[in-house]
Amino acid sequence: MPDLRNRYDVIVFDTPPSLAYLATNCFLSADGIVVPLPPETLDYASSVAFFRQFADLFQSLASEREVCKSFAFVKIFLSKVRQGIPSTKIVSSWIQGTYPELLGRAELFESNVVKKSTTEFKTIYDLDSHTYEGGAALFNRTIDAFDDMVNEIEEQIEGLWMEGLEKQEFNLVQEQANGQ
Numbered sequence: 001m002p003d004l005r006n007r008y009d010v011i012v013f014d015t016p017p018s019l020a021y022l023a024t025n026c027f028l029s030a031d032g033i034v035v036p037l038p039p040e041t042l043d044y045a046s047s048v049a050f051f052r053q054f055a056d057l058f059q060s061l062a063s064e065r066e067v068c069k070s071f072a073f074v075k076i077f078l079s080k081v082r083q084g085i086p087s088t089k090i091v092s093s094w095i096q097g098t099y100p101e102l103l104g105r106a107e108l109f110e111s112n113v114v115k116k117s118t119t120e121f122k123t124i125y126d127l128d129s130h131t132y133e134g135g136a137a138l139f140n141r142t143i144d145a146f147d148d149m150v151n152e153i154e155e156q157i158e159g160l161w162m163e164g165l166e167k168q169e170f171n172l173v174q175e176q177a178n179g180q
Helices: 002-007 021-029 041-065 086-098 112-119 136-177
Strands: 032-037 073-081 103-109
Touching: 032 041, 032 136, 041 086, 073 086, 073 136, 103 136, 112 136
Parallel strands: 032 073, 073 103
Antiparallel strands: none
16 A cells, blocks of 8 residues: 555555455545435445444554554535435435534435446446437536545645645654754
């Protein structure tokens, strides 16, 4: 990982929502975590169980193997949001109540644009807005929603970079003050 960290500004691991070995190793390598969470009852219940097991795993690693891990950020984004569905609003409020400090501002609504990109094994950014048969307005709204999420993640990362630069400057000033 150190070689990759030196070559790239950001490295993204896309893992399934599990604590299998691959995902756990990705978590151990990660500085931050982004979790898409549909506002559906089973997804919400699964997220609560996942985060409980996640905390137990890292507490166990710390106590039994002296592996201490912290994350610079954890962000949860509502995804596959079905606007106008009463249960969506209810479960969204549960998520907001459970994860108030983790919940991102951006929401990714359920969209045929996303379904089409998934079917074609592409990202939404790989689709051509001119040939998308669902209409430009829906296409643009979907892109805007994903852009909002990406911008929020970028803000988080840039904030971390600024903190790192400020610490380096502080250490440099301290070293100069101490005559080193």
